[in-house]
Amino acid sequence: MVKAVVLGAAGGIGQPLSLLCKISPLIDELALFDVVNTPGVAADLSHISSVANIGGFVAAKGDFKGEKPETEEAKKQALTGADVVIIPAGVPRKPGMTRDDLFKTNAGIVKDLIVACAKYCPKAAICVISNPVNSTVPIAAEVLKEAGVFDPKKLFGVTTLDVVRAQTFVGEITGEKDPRKLTIPVVGGHSGNTIVPMFSQAKPSVNIPADKLDALVNRVQFGGDEVVKAKDGAGSATLSMAYAGFRFAESLLKAAKGEKGIVEPTFVYLPGVEGGDAIAKATGCEYFSVPVELGPGGAEKAINILSSANDYEKKLLDEAIKGLKTNIEAGVSFVKNPPK
Numbered sequence: 001m002v003k004a005v006v007l008g009a010a011g012g013i014g015q016p017l018s019l020l021c022k023i024s025p026l027i028d029e030l031a032l033f034d035v036v037n038t039p040g041v042a043a044d045l046s047h048i049s050s051v052a053n054i055g056g057f058v059a060a061k062g063d064f065k066g067e068k069p070e071t072e073e074a075k076k077q078a079l080t081g082a083d084v085v086i087i088p089a090g091v092p093r094k095p096g097m098t099r100d101d102l103f104k105t106n107a108g109i110v111k112d113l114i115v116a117c118a119k120y121c122p123k124a125a126i127c128v129i130s131n132p133v134n135s136t137v138p139i140a141a142e143v144l145k146e147a148g149v150f151d152p153k154k155l156f157g158v159t160t161l162d163v164v165r166a167q168t169f170v171g172e173i174t175g176e177k178d179p180r181k182l183t184i185p186v187v188g189g190h191s192g193n194t195i196v197p198m199f200s201q202a203k204p205s206v207n208i209p210a211d212k213l214d215a216l217v218n219r220v221q222f223g224g225d226e227v228v229k230a231k232d233g234a235g236s237a238t239l240s241m242a243y244a245g246f247r248f249a250e251s252l253l254k255a256a257k258g259e260k261g262i263v264e265p266t267f268v269y270l271p272g273v274e275g276g277d278a279i280a281k282a283t284g285c286e287y288f289s290v291p292v293e294l295g296p297g298g299a300e301k302a303i304n305i306l307s308s309a310n311d312y313e314k315k316l317l318d319e320a321i322k323g324l325k326t327n328i329e330a331g332v333s334f335v336k337n338p339p340k
Ligand SMILES: NC(=O)c1ccc[n+]([C@@H]2O[C@H](COP(=O)([O-])OP(=O)(O)OC[C@H]3O[C@@H](n4cnc5c(N)ncnc54)[C@H](O)[C@@H]3O)[C@@H](O)[C@H]2O)c1
Pocket: 007, 008, 009, 010, 011, 012, 013, 014, 033, 034, 035, 036, 064, 088, 089, 090, 091, 092, 093, 102, 106, 109, 112, 113, 128, 129, 130, 131, 132, 133, 158, 159, 160, 161, 162, 190, 235, 236, 237, 238, 241
């Protein structure tokens, strides 16, 4: 019996992500929670003739801060028994905004949802999509630490969309018809120049013409902005994110079932994952996205590919580390020294 929960399930990412979960043979029970509209989304998805039983749980009307007992009860029912929780709750960017501009609203949303996870499903794997991921994951870790239930092997910042973009954009250059065959590690964080694609470590190796490299790196780093601009005020990436979020959750579920050799880059708390200490020491960052081998317990091993970076990638990593440190610190202090 595998239970998956989507928090923020009525949103732009939440709905297509819930659809992908509903049709996955790996999920037996699916619970959708949002502050609005989940009964409708769940009723709609419930007519699909797939394996998963589905339930929609919604906050009390107008209760965006989760203050009413009915809202707490809805979270409890949604989360109890969860094996994996996927969180795309929170506001998206509009043109002209950075992901850090979302901190003000999303930090509190993520904090409250993780408080509920700590209470009702402390052993679940938690996948954080809500931006800014570089800060919301440290927020989640600090909340779980305070509750005494933090398992670093089970907390993941979802950076899979950066990997998916890198595959697609490289495929466009090399002519690879099925870019899924390309393994291209993307490390660091999930915003602007904290995103570092490591084309030197691609498998099979890829040949990027020197005159195209800067533009390619920039496109991976700022792919999110491309979508925000094209949507022109109507939000950010939702469909590609639902695909990426489901891909990551599916990898977790396959690894939990014992499938071997599953590796996905993801933003983790390094000191708690085997192999992570050396990366934390080398970067000076406790959180970093690196390729992680997944297993029945979650993050089994952090794979250190940073030491193989070429000179070009070393410079990108140096830039990334500067930004990441500030983002991580903002998340940690949001929980340790809450704003008055
Ligand atoms: N990690 C990534 O790669 C990545 C990619 C794309 C978007 N995102 C982020 O994902 C988030 C969601 O994006 P979206 O386009 O789906 O936004 P959206 O506004 O369409 O949907 C967000 C949903 O969250 C819900 N929500 C708000 N507060 C909530 C709470 N306290 N509890 C439960 N649900 C709550 C809203 O009601 C809404 O349905 C944004 O922060 C966005 O920046 C991350």
